[in-house]
Amino acid sequence: MKIYNTLSGRKEEFAPADGKTVKMYVCGVTPYAPAHVGHAMSYTFFDAVRRYLEFLGYSVVHVQNFTDIDDKIIERAARAEVDPAKLAERYIAEFYDEMDSLNIRRASLYPRATEELPTIVDMIQGLIDKGYAYPANGDVYFRVRKKDGYGSLARRTLEGMLAGARIEPSSHKEHPMDFALWKGAKKGEPEWPSPWGPGRPGWHIECSAMCHHHLGETIDIHGGGQDLIFPHHENEIAQSESYTGAKPFVRFWMHNGLVQLGEEKMSKSLGILVTVKDALQKFSPDALRLFFLSSYYRSPLKFSEESVEAAERGAQRLRSAASIEGQGTGPDLDSDPYRRRFVEAMDDDFNTPQAIAALFDLARQVNRAFDEGRRFDEAQSTLRELAEVLGLTLRGLESGTQADIAPFVDLLVEMRGELRKAKQFELADSIRARLQALGVTVEDTAQGGRWRKG
RNA sequence: GGCGACGUAGCCAAGUGGUAAGGCGGAGGUCUGCAAAACCUCUAUACGGCGGUUCGAUUCCGCCCGUCGCCUCCA
Numbered sequence: 029m030k031i032y033n034t035l036s037g038r039k040e041e042f043a044p045a046d047g048k049t050v051k052m053y054v055c056g057v058t059p060y061a062p063a064h065v066g067h068a069m070s071y072t073f074f075d076a077v078r079r080y081l082e083f084l085g086y087s088v089v090h091v092q093n094f095t096d097i098d099d100k101i102i103e104r105a106a107r108a109e110v111d112p113a114k115l116a117e118r119y120i121a122e123f124y125d126e127m128d129s130l131n132i133r134r135a136s137l138y139p140r141a142t143e144e145l146p147t148i149v150d151m152i153q154g155l156i157d158k159g160y161a162y163p164a165n166g167d168v169y170f171r172v173r174k175k176d177g178y179g180s181l182a183r184r185t186l187e188g189m190l191a192g193a194r195i196e197p198s199s200h201k202e203h204p205m206d207f208a209l210w211k212g213a214k215k216g217e218p219e220w221p222s223p224w225g226p227g228r229p230g231w232h233i234e235c236s237a238m239c240h241h242h243l244g245e246t247i248d249i250h251g252g253g254q255d256l257i258f259p260h261h262e263n264e265i266a267q268s269e270s271y272t273g274a275k276p277f278v279r280f281w282m283h284n285g286l287v288q289l290g291e292e293k294m295s296k297s298l299g300i301l302v303t304v305k306d307a308l309q310k311f312s313p314d315a316l317r318l319f320f321l322s323s324y325y326r327s328p329l330k331f332s333e334e335s336v337e338a339a340e341r342g343a344q345r346l347r348s349a350a351s352i353e354g355q356g357t358g359p360d361l362d363s364d365p366y367r368r369r370f371v372e373a374m375d376d377d378f379n380t381p382q383a384i385a386a387l388f389d390l391a392r393q394v395n396r397a398f399d400e401g402r403r404f405d406e407a408q409s410t411l412r413e414l415a416e417v418l419g420l421t422l423r424g425l426e427s428g429t430q431a432d433i434a435p436f437v438d439l440l441v442e443m444r445g446e447l448r449k450a451k452q453f454e455l456a457d458s459i460r461a462r463l464q465a466l467g468v469t470v471e472d473t474a475q476g477g478r479w480r481k482g
Numbered sequence: 483g484g485c486g487a488c489g490u491a492g493c494c495a496a497g498u499g500g501u502a503a504g505g506c507g508g509a510g511g512u513c514u515g516c517a518a519a520a521c522c523u524c525u526a527u528a529c530g531g532c533g534g535u536u537c538g539a540u541u542c543c544g545c546c547c548g549u550c551g552c553c554u555c556c557a
Contacts, residue, residue, distance in 0.1 A: 098555085323495055384505080
């Protein structure tokens with residue numbers, strides 16, 4: 029299959045370095061606020077990446093970090109007068125819950141910055157020893173000019189960056205673009221001991237350290253949002269390659285486009301966002317996933333309720349095709365052409381929009397086979413299988429915490445069937461309308477009434 | 483100012499050097515007591531604008547307009 033590599037700017041043939049196991053690292057969140065749909069989109073996409081790679085027969089080691097110590101956490105915790113670690117812990121728990129709700133499979137490992145201090149300190153020391161970093165005034169900085177090719181991921185040069193003129197000069201830095209590996213602690217801040225004095229790790233070093241610690245010197249895929257390309261991923265490359273001497277640090281860099289709300293990027297710090305929690309209250313997980321995966325992952329995606337509502341109706345159509353019962357005896361529906369289209373689309377840099385198009389076409393064929401009295405069990409299971417590769421459950425809305433209403437609704441639907449037979453249509457229609465008002469849709473088929481929630 | 487991305491039907495959104503997937507919506511039809519669902523047919527003389535290359539461009543190149551992102555924390 030082919031994957032677009034940000035580093036080369038081209039689609040390249042992909043296979044894991046060892047031929048079997050894909051080492052994949054996806055940048056996680058800084059848990060200081062609720063997750064928004066931009067996070068949901070990114071992690072949904074990388075979940076689909078992982079599922080598809082496994083579908084191809086690879087095993088995938090998927091590592092995703094939590095940046096559980098950082099300026100924002102300290103700031104928020106101070107304002108709320110809680111312990112920074114507690115604050116982070118709370119948002120991490122929320123994050124797990126929400127990602128589970130979105131049917132995003134758990135990563136193989138979720139390392140946290142605060143649990144990687146020894147690795148981080150070792151790496152910083154190693155960088156100092158090799159001349160790539162220098163302590164200054166309790167901080168430690170990376171010497172950007174020492175790293176060949178710094179800026180190549182972002183396609184920038186040091187000169188170009190300086191032209192931005194938005195860089196705050198720091199008297200302790202040798203070069204304005206040098207970045208912190210270690211930040212000396214100020215009074216009252218959380219701190220860890222180090223050879224350079226008490227402090228905490230800089231933002232970029234944790235990812236380098238975790239990658240190295242858990243996945244080795246070279247990993248197959250490193251993913252994240254496009255907003256991480258610079259400076260975060262650029263700096264990761266600089267740190268990791270300088271430390272290990274191994275090139276490349278990452279074989280395939282993958283970056284998803286950003287979710288926009290209205291005309292702007294969704295952003296935690298700017299407060300422009302729709303939280304995952306809010307979205308899940310309005311829409312089914314399948315609808316959100318279908319919405320996310322209906323556009324190519326590298327393009328920006330505009331979030332709008334109308335678009336997700338459209339996806340909700342589409343999801344319902346897929347669900348219904350995946351769950352109809354009562355196949356006939358005519359010739360089998362052959363789903364191979366649809367499977368091929370799906371695979372071909374996904375092989376082309378995870379072209380999920382086209383893969384989804386194949387799913388909709390297959391769903392139509394299943395419905396047709398039903399109408400024509402043909403067999404479709406194999407096609408239907410293909411539909412479910414491929415949907416699952418994208419992480420779509422195609423399950424109906426669950427009844428939630430309520431006791432199971434099924435026997436009672438069944439009874440009403442059955443009684444209504446009797447009324448219809450007796451041509452008591454007014455009463456039958458009234459039952460249907462009242463069930464609808466309670467959130468149960470009743471449909472009449474040749475085999476009698478059937479119902480679903482929603 | 484520098485770097486990058488994008489601009490396709492009412493809306494969302496793929497894609498190709500030789501006249502445009504899919505979804506939602508809409509119109510008509512089949513089925514139905516009605517409705518819903520499902521299925522069938524239709525719904526972009528053409529892909530921001532202007533030039534260029536080409537037998538031929540929406541697809542390549544240049545310029546312009548518009549939108550967005552990054553350059554500072556950010557999936």
